[in-house]
């Protein structure tokens with residue numbers, strides 16, 4: 182089963198899909214690429230909104246999306262809801278974080294700061310896992326790498342029992358003279374070394390940040406073989422309790 186674990190597909194809730202028309206187009210594109218289940222993970226920033234307010238807005242956006250699915254001419258992928266929770270200091274011991282998990286699992290998609298990671302961040306992630314008993318999926322890990330001049334915290338974070346997620350687009354070869362292949366190489370090497378990994382499109386729209394699971398799957402299969410895809414599917418299913 183092909184699952185897109187990281188998307189901004191719900192309409193009008195964050196910087197992702199603008200309206201139900203775009204949500205429908207994104208769902209149709211997901212389906213065309215063989216995706217059967219889409220996890221909707223709108224951004225959650227603790228300094229901008231309360232968990233209650235976020236969850237009620239997400240519920241309203243989900244209702245609109247379910248109406249789109251019911252009224253569509255073709256069967257569109259199923260939706261599960263979660264959140265992409267941006268790191269905040271002290272979140273390891275904060276109340277209510279576990280309300281932001283995906284569906285009725287203990288799985289939380291965590292977005293880390295785009296800066297040099299510090300010891301306090303490691304402690305928080307550790308507390309989320311050990312004290313709050315959450316299964317942490319670290320969103321698009323390839324986007325933090327360039328900030329880790331000191332790799333000490335980075336290395337210790339990946340020693341924790343958590344699941345890294347990489348964006349589909351980071352596996353796809355970009356055309357044109359000026360695209361460096363460095364990030365793609367990092368992702369392929371990381372996957373080869375950590376086969377327990379999740380891929381998500383992190384799609385936001387139908388223009389620049391589109392659903393692109395099929396391209397990533399083709400690239401991974403070419404470089405690392407069908408077994409790598411099977412491992413990713415298994416890890417993703419496990420994270421969702423499926």
Ligand SMILES: [Fe+2]
Nearest residue numbers: 187189265383
């Ligand atoms: Fe995202």
